Amino acid sequence: MRIGIDIGGSHIGVGLVDSNGNIVKLQEKYIKEKKVNSTAEFIAQEIVTILTTWKNEEKIVFSKIGIGAPGIVRNNEVISSVNLGLNNFKIEEEIKKYFPTAQIKVANDAKCAALAEKRWGSLKEYEDCIFLCLGTGIGGAAFYNGRLIKPERCAGFEFGHMIIEKNGRLCNCGSNGCYEQYGSMRKFKSVIKERMGIDKSIDGGELRSIIRNNIDTDVVKNTIEEYIKYVCIGLTNLVNILEPQVICLGGGFVKYKDILLNKLVNEFRNSKNLFYKENIPEIVIANFGNDAGIIGSTLLFD
Numbered sequence: 001m002r003i004g005i006d007i008g009g010s011h012i013g014v015g016l017v018d019s020n021g022n023i024v025k026l027q028e029k030y031i032k033e034k035k036v037n038s039t040a041e042f043i044a045q046e047i048v049t050i051l052t053t054w055k056n057e058e059k060i061v062f063s064k065i066g067i068g069a070p071g072i073v074r075n076n077e078v079i080s081s082v083n084l085g086l087n088n089f090k091i092e093e094e095i096k097k098y099f100p101t102a103q104i105k106v107a108n109d110a111k112c113a114a115l116a117e118k119r120w121g122s123l124k125e126y127e128d129c130i131f132l133c134l135g136t137g138i139g140g141a142a143f144y145n146g147r148l149i150k151p152e153r154c155a156g157f158e159f160g161h162m163i164i165e166k167n168g169r170l171c172n173c174g175s176n177g178c179y180e181q182y183g184s185m186r187k188f189k190s191v192i193k194e195r196m197g198i199d200k201s202i203d204g205g206e207l208r209s210i211i212r213n214n215i216d217t218d219v220v221k222n223t224i225e226e227y228i229k230y231v232c233i234g235l236t237n238l239v240n241i242l243e244p245q246v247i248c249l250g251g252g253f254v255k256y257k258d259i260l261l262n263k264l265v266n267e268f269r270n271s272k273n274l275f276y277k278e279n280i281p282e283i284v285i286a287n288f289g290n291d292a293g294i295i296g297s298t299l300l301f302d
């Protein structure tokens with residue numbers, strides 16, 4: 001069995017994954033619980049602690065460790081992750097100190113999630129497809145003729161940083177008007193909390209109940225409508241360029257599908273911005289939700 005690790009914007013998930021993509025053991029750790037100085041140090045420490053316990057106390061045998069991390073990843077190093085504040089984080093080297101015989105591969109988290117959806121999930125029946133992860137930021141990947149498109153220079157497909165608003169909100173990457181400043185779930189949640197006067201520290205489940213209970217109020221309706229319009233601008237841009245058969249939505253958006261999905265599909269299907277209006281791509285929801293990154297990172301060895 002292989003180890004799959006997903007480093008998200010808010011938590012680290014470590015999973016033991018079998019050859020059919022089932023997570024047979026899972027441990028999670030929230031990054032906000034960090035007590036050491038740097039996020040990089042915390043992430044490496046937590047991963048090593050979990051894996052050491054699994055190996056020594058539970059006698060779990062593994063030789064391959066796949067890691068999905070947000071941002072730019074090159075040669076198994078996180079070059080930069082704007083949302084976690086990571087720079088030149090040599091994560092493979094750090095883990096290797098404790099597991100010298102293990103093979104370790106690191107890739108962008110959205111690419112890992114996309115691999116899982118393509119092999120076993122919502123994208124398995126399609127050749128040309130897009131995976132769009134709406135979470136803390138926005139990440140993604142694209143497949144053409146069934147293969148992940150992998151440019152030479154870097155992983156690319158930074159859908160979250162395409163500009164959708166001239167002189168728009170400042171993004172963590174330094175640009176203004178990036179897609180993720182309007183279409184990420186983090187932004188949706190922070191805008192709705194601010195407009196409804198909700199405490200910032202409220203958890204996701206509570207926030208969803210408040211939204212559901214107030215779904216007919218103007219503030220909720222208007223915020224959802226505005227959010228959907230922005231998500232659609234990005235979607236239509238992607239579709240006009242890549243013309244996929246299907247777009248799979250993952251990340252935290254999955255938990256809001258009863259609130260947001262139908263409205264998004266309606267807006268998208270009726271969008272006047274689609275260049276090719278026949279045979280409009282389908283929108284589907286990620287099969288593995290937040291587990292996709294863990295499962296997909298084990299596919300980096302295939």
Ligand SMILES: [Zn+2]
Binds near residue numbers: 161171172173174178
């Ligand atoms: Zn940006």
